[in-house]
Amino acid sequence: MSRQMTGAQIVVQALKDQGVDTVFGYPGGAVLPIYDEIFQQNNIRHILVRHEQGATHAAEGYARATGKPGVVLVTSGPGATNAVTGMTDALMDSIPMIVLTGQVPTFMIGNDAFQEADTVGITRPCTKHNWLVKDTDSLADTLHQAFHVATSGRPGPVLIDIPKDVQFATGRYTPKQKANTGRYQPQVKGDIDAITRAVEALEKAKRPIIYSGGGVINSGRGASQLLRELSDATGIPITSTLMGLGAYPASGKNWLGMLGMHGTYEANMAMHDCDYMLCIGARFDDRITGRTDAFSPNSYKVHIDIDPSSINKIIHVDTPIIGDVGHILEDLLKVWKSRGRKTKSEAIAKWWKQIDEWRAVDCLSYKNSDKIIKPQYALERLEALTKGMDRYVCTEVGQHQMWAAQYLGFEEPHRWMTSGGLGTMGYGTPASMGIQIAHPDALVINIAGEASWLMNMQEMGTAAQYNLKTKQFILNNERLGMVRQWQELLHGSRYSHSWSEALPDFVKLAEAFGAKGIRCSDPADLDDAIMEMLNHDGPVIFDCLVEKHENCFPMIPSGKAHNDMLLGEASTEGAITGGGGALV
Amino acid sequence: MSPLALKKGASRKSAYDLKNPLSETIETHTLTVIVDNEAGVLARVIGLFSGRGYNIDSLTVAETDHEGHISRINIVTTGTPAVIEQIKAQLARMVPVHTVHDLTVEGASVERELAMLKVVGTGDKRVEAMRLADIFRANVVDASLESFIFELTGTPEKIDAFIDLMRPLGLTDIARTGVAAMARGA
Numbered sequence: 001m002s003r004q005m006t007g008a009q010i011v012v013q014a015l016k017d018q019g020v021d022t023v024f025g026y027p028g029g030a031v032l033p034i035y036d037e038i039f040q041q042n043n044i045r046h047i048l049v050r051h052e053q054g055a056t057h058a059a060e061g062y063a064r065a066t067g068k069p070g071v072v073l074v075t076s077g078p079g080a081t082n083a084v085t086g087m088t089d090a091l092m093d094s095i096p097m098i099v100l101t102g103q104v105p106t107f108m109i110g111n112d113a114f115q116e117a118d119t120v121g122i123t124r125p126c127t128k129h130n131w132l133v134k135d136t137d138s139l140a141d142t143l144h145q146a147f148h149v150a151t152s153g154r155p156g157p158v159l160i161d162i163p164k165d166v167q168f169a170t171g172r173y174t175p176k177q178k179a180n181t182g183r184y185q186p187q188v189k190g191d192i193d194a195i196t197r198a199v200e201a202l203e204k205a206k207r208p209i210i211y212s213g214g215g216v217i218n219s220g221r222g223a224s225q226l227l228r229e230l231s232d233a234t235g236i237p238i239t240s241t242l243m244g245l246g247a248y249p250a251s252g253k254n255w256l257g258m259l260g261m262h263g264t265y266e267a268n269m270a271m272h273d274c275d276y277m278l279c280i281g282a283r284f285d286d287r288i289t290g291r292t293d294a295f296s297p298n299s300y301k302v303h304i305d306i307d308p309s310s311i312n313k314i315i316h317v318d319t320p321i322i323g324d325v326g327h328i329l330e331d332l333l334k335v336w337k338s339r340g341r342k343t344k345s346e347a348i349a350k351w352w353k354q355i356d357e358w359r360a361v362d363c364l365s366y367k368n369s370d371k372i373i374k375p376q377y378a379l380e381r382l383e384a385l386t387k388g389m390d391r392y393v394c395t396e397v398g399q400h401q402m403w404a405a406q407y408l409g410f411e412e413p414h415r416w417m418t419s420g421g422l423g424t425m426g427y428g429t430p431a432s433m434g435i436q437i438a439h440p441d442a443l444v445i446n447i448a449g450e451a452s453w454l455m456n457m458q459e460m461g462t463a464a465q466y467n468l469k470t471k472q473f474i475l476n477n478e479r480l481g482m483v484r485q486w487q488e489l490l491h492g493s494r495y496s497h498s499w500s501e502a503l504p505d506f507v508k509l510a511e512a513f514g515a516k517g518i519r520c521s522d523p524a525d526l527d528d529a530i531m532e533m534l535n536h537d538g539p540v541i542f543d544c545l546v547e548k549h550e551n552c553f554p555m556i557p558s559g560k561a562h563n564d565m566l567l568g569e570a571s572t573e574g575a576i577t578g579g580g581g582a583l584v
Numbered sequence: 585m586s587p588l589a590l591k592k593g594a595s596r597k598s599a600y601d602l603k604n605p606l607s608e609t610i611e612t613h614t615l616t617v618i619v620d621n622e623a624g625v626l627a628r629v630i631g632l633f634s635g636r637g638y639n640i641d642s643l644t645v646a647e648t649d650h651e652g653h654i655s656r657i658n659i660v661t662t663g664t665p666a667v668i669e670q671i672k673a674q675l676a677r678m679v680p681v682h683t684v685h686d687l688t689v690e691g692a693s694v695e696r697e698l699a700m701l702k703v704v705g706t707g708d709k710r711v712e713a714m715r716l717a718d719i720f721r722a723n724v725v726d727a728s729l730e731s732f733i734f735e736l737t738g739t740p741e742k743i744d745a746f747i748d749l750m751r752p753l754g755l756t757d758i759a760r761t762g763v764a765a766m767a768r769g770a
Binding site for chain 2: 120121124125128129132149153154182183184186307308309311312313316
């Protein structure tokens with residue numbers, strides 16, 4: 001039942017076959033045939049962004065909020081190079097994304113043609129895989145294979161470069177079911193021997209901890225359910241990476257808060273002192289481990305990951321289990337139950353007592369003020385006033401991102417979408433557009449710093465065009481807060497280029513984009529202002545003027561171990577020493 | 585508290601039980617990587633090595649199945665045991681890669697390299713070059729009154745030794761293919 005159609009028609013047909021309902025893109029010379037096809041159909045909605053980087057982050061937001069792959073369509077040359085940051089971001093955070101780029105016609109490739117770039121060459125290291133399609137007959141197979149690669153195993157971005165003559169030429173269309181998607185088939189079931197060893201060690205553990213990550217969320221809703229069941233049934237405390245927030249509910253009884261550089265004291269201390277660590281879908285990132293040679297020195301470590309290259313990359317583990325988190329957790333629970341649901345419950349009760357002592361340190365406390373809005377206070381109020389709402393939160397990158405992770409609670413997966421691995425300033429604004437398109441009636445908040453927010457603020461034009469009622473909640477300290485904090489700790493308070501001079505008037509800027517602008521600088525007015533934002537049925541830019549010199553604590557300074565945390569201003573003197581200064 | 589008293593990082597099926605995975609010793613390993621011979625596949629493999637800071641001592645690649653478009657890449661690389669494990673895992677997860685074999689640890693293997701050496705000279709040196717070539721079982725593939733081109737196949741060490749001997753005898757040009765390798769036995 002293969003049919004003949006043009007390359008451009010094949011692209012649109014393959015997207016339909018794959019169940020794509022939304023494409024984020026920006027037209028240009030080398031993709032005009034595909035845009036012409038998009039014009040002539042109604043199944044796929046095209047969202048016109050204002051910059052190709054915006055398209056990629058919007059697609060990431062869409063993907064992170066739905067679990068479905070995000071689709072991007074951009075032109076050759078600058079269209080493709082502008083998409084590089086978003087693809088790298090998706091690669092680092094394992095977000096499924098399909099990027100379609102136009103290319104100059106095959107007979108012009110290599111001639112330095114207008115808007116030509118070596119797109120597959122440039123994007124090879126920032127995609128999971130990429131293809132240059134040189135004949136229309138292989139286009140359909142390649143498109144279906146691209147979806148397969150992007151969504152199976154460890155998800156990631158893929159790119160298909162389609163020369164303009166291939167879009168015009170006629171070729172064979174192969175439907176999804178009949179397509180040759182290649183032999184890429186990562187292992188999903190875990191080795192049952194390894195799972196049994198992990199359970200045996202768990203049964204003997206006196207100070208166990210679960211350290212979960214974004215892999216749980218990528219594995220699907222079932223995996224989050226199993227994670228909850230595991231922690232609740234065994235009584236094992238659980239912490240999570242920035243990427244994994246929401247897999248276990250923040251209100252859950254075993255929740256310790258986020259771990260890592262700006263994680264909670266109790267989570268990091270428990271990681272350091274545990275005797276059994278069950279790492280589920282996380283990758284021992286340097287934000288998590290701190291000093292690797294002092295990382296959790298006395299624990300038996302189990303590492304569940306679908307990517308074999310994550311095993312023993314940074315931290316050597318005792319039992320690696322390669323496969324999909326959902327499948328492995330299911331087997332792990334089965335084995336544990338069939339062996340009689342054993343735990344060292346008395347020892348674990350003692351362990352909880354120790355954890356409660358750490359909790360009593362109240363590491364997230366801060367000195368509030370009635371004169372000026374503290375950023376932590378702003379987020380606490382935002383959390384209180386949006387509790388129970390159908391809420392999705394994304395962020396930019398910096399202090400505000402860490403405070404959001406600390407002071408907001410996430411009860412479900414896919415509700416918290418942040419640029420973790422790459423740390424891309426400018427991610428949040430377009431991401432919030434993608435999330436709002438996926439969930440048109442939900443409350444979507446982008447928690448931002450004013451500097452990050454300016455990096456992709458052009459996407460407010462997208463918000464205006466599609467009436468995306470996202471709330472841009474800017475914690476405005478007129479500083480690159482995290483840079484400023486590091487300069488204070490590491491560079492003798494010489495604040496080289498880390499303040500924002502000549503900021504725009506965000507309220508007027510909102511009005512210029514047809515949005516509502518709200519400014520708040522008095523803690524007494526904050527609740528009313530937030531309510532005004534929440535009650536407005538349209539896009540809002542909220543300029544929240546906050547304390548300019550607030551530092552983000554707790555903090556594991558670079559080069560230090562988990563049990564060597566800074567809890568507040570008083571402890572920062574000489575905190576980073578020796579080799580730590582060279583780390584990021 | 586390893587309940588089964590297993591070495592760190594070792595599984596019961598692992599061939600590495602006796603190796604210390606945390607060793608800082610630099611080892612040389614020969615890997616064979618079977619890949620789909622699609623456009624850019626070599627760039628992908630090389631990009632992995634340069635992007636992640638791994639070493640390539642030698643690399644050979646050629647299509648070995650013209651119908652199936654399958655290529656065999658032989659890579660000689662150096663690193664600590666942990667780095668070698670990473671290299672193998674990183675290679676194995678690439679989409680066009682079928683299999684990765686570490687010939688250095690997976691039993692006995694044969695390694696061969698081909699080299700061509702141009703030696704220019706007359707008189708005693710020319711005679712001596714010819715005699716040594718005989719000892720090394722090198723073939724003469726081109727001769728003029730002032731030069732030979734020797735062709736030599738062998739292990740990289742044998743070729744190194746031959747090159748060292750030829751140097752004082754008028755060696756002007758060396759072409760080496762890099763290592764091709766294969767596991768012994770069926």
